[in-house]
Amino acid sequence: MQIMMPILNPDMTFYSLLAVTKRLNGIGKAEEISRTLFSNSSAALRHDFSPDLDVFCNKTGNAFGNPIEVAIKTSTLPYFLRFRPQTTHDKALGLMAGSTVEPLKFVLGLPPGPSGAFLPLSYCNECLKEDIINYGYAYWHRKHQLPTVMVCPTHSTPLNYAKLRINGRGRSGLFLPNDDEIQKYQSKQLIGSAKPILERLSTLSSMVLDQELSAPYSANSLKATYLHGLKQQGLLSVSGRVRAKDFVNRITKHYEAISNLPTFDRIVGSRFADGLLRLVRKPRVNFHTASHLIMVDFLFGDWKLFNSVYLWEQQMDLPLENGTKLQATCPSHKNLSKDLEDHLLELANRFNNKKGSLTSLAKQLNININTAMRWLGKLGLIEIPRKPKTISAKIRANVINLLKQGCPLKAVSYQTGLSSSSIDRICNEEPNLQKIWKEAHKKYKRQKEREKFLNFLTLYPSTTQSELRQSNDSGYRWLYNNDLLWLSQHLPTKRTIKRAQSLPVKPRVNWVKRDNQCLAALKVINMENLESWERIKPKAFLRRLPKLSFSPRLDKLPKSKLWVQGEIQRLNKL
Ligand SMILES: [Zn+2]
Structure with missing residues (x-):
């Protein structure tokens, strides 16, 4: 047909x-x-x-x-x-x-x-x-x-x-x-204040549908980008921690008008809003695009601004030629020296007029190429060309080898000189490597924490268990959560002397006295009223005892035991 x-x-x-x-x-x-x-x-x-x-x-x-x-x-x-x-x-x-x-x-x-x-x-x-x-x-x-x-x-x-x-x-x-x-x-009538928010999110959504990210996907770069946004919004403390409570308050207020609408209710509803922080805390987890959209809208308000920061953060991830690294947080325009600024403007000018490649122009003006690229990208003076870093087979094999041993990603980055996003890429390209690394890393981490623990004990031989628990350097907490059996076998013995001094000594049990009390009580109970289900057994006697100051155990009370046995024989003969 x-x-x-x-x-x-x-x-x-x-x-x-x-x-x-x-x-x-x-x-x-x-x-x-x-x-x-x-x-x-x-x-x-x-x-x-x-x-x-x-x-x-x-x-x-x-x-x-x-x-x-x-x-x-x-x-x-x-x-x-x-x-x-x-x-x-x-x-x-x-x-x-x-x-x-x-x-x-x-x-x-x-x-x-x-x-x-x-x-x-x-x-x-x-x-x-x-x-x-x-x-x-x-x-x-x-x-x-x-x-x-x-x-x-x-x-x-x-x-x-x-x-x-x-x-x-x-x-x-x-x-x-x-x-x-x-x-x-027809759709439901939208409340007035929801409309401008929905308009923004709709525009953003259609851009996300049609436009690629400004640099290849990297969980780390996304995280860094959001952190930058949080910082700009005053939502990071001086030490770089997220002000989670402020964040949740502001985001739920900001999106209140749409917090009952489907899809958004599970992101900006008051019960769910703190889940967004996982975008910076656990960036490798898969998130619905809607969560990213809300973050982009809330922190940057604009797809273009978000993308230029994202590109910048990925450039930051490339290793510097001279081995030093600029501050990961974005320096402001004012931090530029007048000299460097002039050079950069000149460089951008020549580059935009096609006077040469960035590398050759940077050389002519005596600026480090990596420094130049970052500043130029950040200042929006040029469109930074996207250039995938070529990785030799030898370096690649080395990375894979280190990952299979479970080395932390930072250490792999340090040893191979590759950025974490490059390592990420290798990890994603090799089938099962991610999984193998996770397993191996767990073992690697366990080994390190055990060593840390034993070193701590060597260093502080008289340490107590509670000191171990409280110290950040003892490895105790990690081992407690992940390797409890090993930990319990390597804990120092408890300080018995200390306990003996601090706890009152338990008085010794006077078994003879108890035996006499029990016997006296046994002699007054009535054994004529056995229930239909009851057998003539020691338990039947014990059930009929009045309440004593201890729970009677006949094997510890010889006189009482003997009396009960005699009574059982007598009753059976009746
Ligand atoms: Zn239309």
């Missing part, structure tokens, strides 16, 4: 492309399109992420690009991958080329829930009218489907929603926003 394919319009979703194809070819059933362009009848009907893109690309002769290009151009995937490492990109794109996309949500860390055809689609009334004028039909836009977009990024109008009708087999057809068959409903 020959099929005519439409042109892919700006920001058009894959689902829209197929719906237009159905219309263009006068095909009645959605399943028929699916069977023609894919190898089964349902692949075409999902409207979030489509599986089998490799089959589609094959059948369409790559008219829309290869599976990866199609996935990036026609789905919301780039939005979800923007703040994720390369490994996640590869995994997600691989899934979209293959026959099942169900695990994709898991890879992206999206909450399980309605998916495929059941999720409502969003559209903007203004965009709909414009599309009909420009293209003759309306289609679903990618940016309207993002979870953090509630007003149109172009028109600022609140989005409308549409539920797709589902047939008897639970499948929807291929519909477009202007179709009568779909059930449309």
Whole structure:
């Protein structure tokens, strides 16, 4: 069957492309399109992420690009991958080329829930009218489907929603926003103060969908960027600690108007806001793009500013030629010496006028190239060219070797002269290396902490357990949490002398006295009233004793025991 394919319009979703194809070819059933362009009848009907893109690309002769290009151009995937490492990109794109996309949500860390055809689609009334004028039909836009977009990024109008009708087999057809068959409903009226915030976040979201980060992904650089933002906002203490309480107060207040809306409620709601600090505390954890968006908006207010700081922080991560490192925190313009400033302006001028490469110009002006690049990037005088650092096979092998031994990342960086982001990249590129390093690092750390502990004991042979607990240098706390068995075997013996002096001596038990008391009590109890379930056993005697000042144990009370045995014999004979 020959099929005519439409042109892919700006920001058009894959689902829209197929719906237009159905219309263009006068095909009645959605399943028929699916069977023609894919190898089964349902692949075409999902409207979030489509599986089998490799089959589609094959059948369409790559008219829309290869599976990866199609996935990036026609789905919301780039939005979800923007703040994720390369490994996640590869995994997600691989899934979209293959026959099942169900695990994709898991890879992206999206909450399980309605998916495929059941999720409502969003559209903007203004965009709909414009599309009909420009293209003759309306289609679903990618940016309207993002979870953090509630007003149109172009028109600022609140989005409308549409539920797709589902047939008897639970499948929807291929519909477009202007179709009568779909059930449309207006969005809820937004409260006034929410609108400007949602407008900002929508614009930011559509930028995140379309624009790459200014430098390759690095958890460390992102962390450093957010720390810089926190510092600018006065949310870091002098010692560099995050003022967590202030942060939570300010962020919940700032986003109060949207704190009940879906997606945002779990980020800026008062119960969740401190979770955002994990972006700087545990940067390697995977976060939803929405969390990054809130941080970018709150700290920088602008995608461009955030990206220039991010680029700067990544430049900071490169090792300096002369071995010294500039202060990691961003120096202000005023700190520049007049001399250096003049040189930098001259350098930027020559570079922008294409008078030579940065390296040659820096040499001419006698400025260290790394210093120059950082200042120029920070001051926004030039666009710093992105240059991946080439790593020789030998250095790479050395890094892998050190990582396999579990060396701390800082130590690997120090020994190899590579930046932590380069090491990060190597770690992510080698299959399983991350996992191997984690395991080995645990052993490495345990060894170090044990050594620390034993050294401490050698240094302070008369130390007590409570001193060990309180000291930061004893390794006690780490071992207590991670290596308790070993710790318990190596603790110094408790100071018994000290305890003997401080605790009152327990008086010795007078067993003879107890025996006499017990015997006297036994002699007055009544053994005639045995319950039906009771046997004539010592326990039956003990149960009938009045309350004594001790709990009687017959094996410690010989006279009482003898008397009970005699009584048992007597009663059994009756
Ligand atoms: Zn619009």
